[in-house]
């Protein structure tokens with residue numbers, strides 16, 4: 378029905394120089410734990426104003442290691458938003474702690490800090506907020522709250538590398554910060570992630586957590602004192618990450634231009650609920666990893682599933698970000714029920730992620746918006 382190429386909802390831009398660079402690493406014989414890992418970590422550290430950074434095989438690994446670094450385990454509680462990706466629930470549960478969910482803001486989708494404060498108990502050890510494209514949670518209020526209650530903060534910044542708060546990069550300040558370099562994120566190392574820590578002492582403790590639990594004895598033999606994981610990033614991936622980080626400003630500019638186009642096209646019709654409007658024209662420090670809207674389902678005859686199928690039939694991919702964590706089987710196993718978090722649940726029912734990635738042109742946004750209007754407008758009762 379369409380001759381236009383298929384439009385994915387997310388994806389990376391990989392240039393020829395990067396691909397050549399990967400071939401060089403493959404020929405070099407140093408495939409893992411080599412110079413490109415050090416180089417990627419140094420570049421990320423510079424990006425984070427010199428804070429130590431360790432790269433790992435995913436953000437999921439980085440979050441698991443961050444929880445272990447804080448000594449969080451059985452008997453501990455971690456407060457997190459129910460509107461996030463499965464990773465946060467999974468890793469809190471995996472280390473044996475209890476996920477304590479709170480609701481999010483309906484528009485920004487960020488964690489509700491008032492609800493966080495109300496959920497603090499003597500067992501609370503950490504707050505784990507997920508940052509959303511187009512908006513960061515109030516970072517000053519978040520860290521003040523954590524300091525007041527002596528809690529660790531593990532920021533899930535998987536979606537927002539390149540976002541800034543008061544002119545500073547996410548990762549350059551705060552406590553522990555995790556990034557993802559999955560192909561759908563702002564930069565990619567194919568699979569990969571990073572953990573930003575506070576000082577060299579913490580960084581040294583990350584090393585055994587990501588590599589077999591190994592520490593080195595004075596006679597250069599090895600010891601293992603606790604069961605460490607195996608999360609070290611190969612040099613092949615780090616080589617891609619170094620090239621991607623250098624292009625981050627350019628990727629962000631294109632993402633911003635595409636988001637601006639979406640705002641302009643959606644301003645009149647169809648009546649979807651949009652992400653938070655940029656604070657001002659130009660660069661307001663927000664990165665646009667995704668364009669997720671809420672469909673006006675109560676005023677449509679179509680279901681979301683039918684809407685997505687109609688988009689797919691027009692060669693346009695869509696996503697769902699995200700299901701409600703407290704209502705998945707694992708979330709419910711902690712006693713959570715329907716109706717607990719109205720904003721999270723409404724987003725989970727109505728959200729759809731439309732294509733936004735730096736390989737797209739403005740005309741692709743127009744194509745998506747025309748398709749959305751074509752599908753939604755006739756579906757009104």
Ligand SMILES: *Cc1c(COP(=O)(O)O)cnc(C)c1O
Nearest residue numbers: 435436437462464535557559570
């Ligand atoms: C992608 C994503 C993750 C997981 O990242 P991986 O690198 O794939 O482990 C975690 N949290 C959020 C919000 C994400 O979007």
